[in-house]
Amino acid sequence: EADRALLAGEAIPAAETGLDAGLPVLAVVGRPNVGKSTLVNRVLGRREAVVQDVPGVTRDRVSYPAEWAGKRFTIVDTGGWEIDVAGLDAAVAAQAEAAVDLADAVLLVVDARVGVTEADDRIVKMLRRSGKPVVLAANKVDSPVQEGDAAALWALGLGEPYAVSALHGRGSGELLDAAVAILPEVSAVAGPERSDDLHRIALVGRPNVGKSSLLNQLAGSERVVVNELAGTTRDPVDEVVEFDGRQWVLVDTAGIRRRIRQARGADYYAVLRTQGAVEKAEVGVVLLDASEAITEQDIRVIQQVVDAGRALVIVNNKWDLVDEDRRKQLEWEADHELAHVDWAPRINLSARTGWHTNRLARALDTALAGWNTRVPTGRLNAFLGELQAATPHPVRGGKQPRILFATQVQAAPPRIVIFTTGFLDAGYRRFIENRLREEFGFVGTPIQIGVRVRE
Ligand code: GDP
Numbered sequence: 320e321a322d323r324a325l326l327a328g329e330a331i332p333a334a335e336t337g338l339d340a341g342l343p344v345l346a347v348v349g350r351p352n353v354g355k356s357t358l359v360n361r362v363l364g365r366r367e368a369v370v371q372d373v374p375g376v377t378r379d380r381v382s383y384p385a386e387w388a389g390k391r392f393t394i395v396d397t398g399g400w401e402i403d404v405a406g407l408d409a410a411v412a413a414q415a416e417a418a419v420d421l422a423d424a425v426l427l428v429v430d431a432r433v434g435v436t437e438a439d440d441r442i443v444k445m446l447r448r449s450g451k452p453v454v455l456a457a458n459k460v461d462s463p464v465q466e467g468d469a470a471a472l473w474a475l476g477l478g479e480p481y482a483v484s485a486l487h488g489r490g491s492g493e494l495l496d497a498a499v500a501i502l503p504e505v506s507a508v509a510g511p512e513r514s515d516d517l518h519r520i521a522l523v524g525r526p527n528v529g530k531s532s533l534l535n536q537l538a539g540s541e542r543v544v545v546n547e548l549a550g551t552t553r554d555p556v557d558e559v560v561e562f563d564g565r566q567w568v569l570v571d572t573a574g575i576r577r578r579i580r581q582a583r584g585a586d587y588y589a590v591l592r593t594q595g596a597v598e599k600a601e602v603g604v605v606l607l608d609a610s611e612a613i614t615e616q617d618i619r620v621i622q623q624v625v626d627a628g629r630a631l632v633i634v635n636n637k638w639d640l641v642d643e644d645r646r647k648q649l650e651w652e653a654d655h656e657l658a659h660v661d662w663a664p665r666i667n668l669s670a671r672t673g674w675h676t677n678r679l680a681r682a683l684d685t686a687l688a689g690w691n692t693r694v695p696t697g698r699l700n701a702f703l704g705e706l707q708a709a710t711p712h713p714v715r716g717g718k719q720p721r722i723l724f725a726t727q728v729q730a731a732p733p734r735i736v737i738f739t740t741g742f743l744d745a746g747y748r749r750f751i752e753n754r755l756r757e758e759f760g761f762v763g764t765p766i767q768i769g770v771r772v773r774e
Pocket residue numbers: 349350351352353354355356357358397398399458459460461483484485486487
């Protein structure tokens with residue numbers, strides 16, 4: 320009966336499609352084998368099984384659009400996270416915490432036949448800390464005889480335990496009624512939908528590096544007037560230009576054209592303007608004047624792009640002025656001044672002559688791909704597990720921090736949260752970042768790594 324009443328949407332991970340951005344998110348958490356995936360399958364009906372057979376569809380923090388009692392929401396199944404948690408209760412709790420962070424409400428599944436374990440206790444503590452509303456499912460109550468097992472879970476202090484059998488469907492209707500009742504109308508965690516499919520680029524750099532020259536070179540005669548584009552509501556200072564046979568939004572082009580006259584204090588305004596442009600863009604293209612030494616201001620502009628969490632492409636402009644000596648010198652400067660962004664695509668071109676400006680699009684694509692990279696949680700944990708086994712964190716003051724669990728909580732830019740038993744040295748974090756880059760690419764994008772210490 321529950322199956323009939325449940326209207327599942329297309330079983331495509333919502334996170335992949337962005338279709339259901341804004342819908343409230345319900346995370347199904349609990350220790351391994353309590354029946355989380357079985358319960359989610361029940362909510363979704365048969366279609367979910369079809370998705371499992373599609374190659375390339377990862378079982379990573381799989382979110383599905385679902386509907387119950389006329390309310391649409393996104394359900395997140397953490398049962399697919401393949402993490403080796405053998406006996407590691409803290410890792411189980413860390414995994415649940417990662418899911419709870421991204422949810423509006425939580426459905427905690429406990430195996431009523433087993434009762435409350437140490438891992439369940441840890442999850443409950445974490446849930447209290449999170450302040451998120453929780454509905455408790457006492458699963459594997461396959462027959463009325465076992466109702467008593469469910470009642471014992473009142474002891475968790477999470478209110479009524481809803482006795483269900485995920486396997487047979489028993490009691491799942493009431494459970495879902497309770498779950499949708501605690502969901503807000505609009506998600507407080509799911510990001511807003513982006514309808515604009517044109518990529519947004521900011522050309523930035525200190526004065527006279529050639530921003531307006533490059534803009535003119537790229538735009539050529541193909542310039543599109545913003546309000547000619549149907550359905551666009553763009554900032555009038557932005558401009559749609561066409562190069563490489565595609566349209567791109569160049570943000571703050573008016574600012575580039577107008578070229579604020581360099582007066583006293585202009586430096587300050589230049590920093591603000593760069594900031595504004597970069598924040599509106601997906602990619603920051605930082606122009607350097609390759610005929611001159613790299614300056615502090617160049618490095619500051621690059622840092623602004625990194626700090627804003629935007630993809631980064633570095634352009635060595637005025638290449639027509641670069642001779643062999645200068646080229647060698649520039650290489651040396653880059654090794655010393657730009658080593659921390661050696662992951663950014665770098666291209667040499669001449670905005671004046673147009674030489675190699677056709678290479679910009681490829682670099683932008685590469686950086687955007689890196690920026691949008693999503694590493695499945697299973698792969699990430701397998702990788703970090705091996706990394707940690709081969710190169711454990713150094714012992715500090717008699718203690719050795721361990722990685723419990725990690726998950727990429729967002730893309731664009733990639734943000735990874737690592738749950739550990741202790742603080743990670745900056746050196747070890749850098750080591751992790753470098754290895755992540757070797758393994759998963761992340762070309763052209765900063766990676767944000769957060770560490771959460773859990774005992
Ligand atoms: P997960 O690791 O929490 O996602 O757990 P699964 O959904 O993979 O289920 C673990 C095992 O418990 C599977 O063998 C399920 O068939 C079984 N299971 C799940 N729900 C029930 C239930 O309601 N009753 C019984 N008897 N078994 C169940």
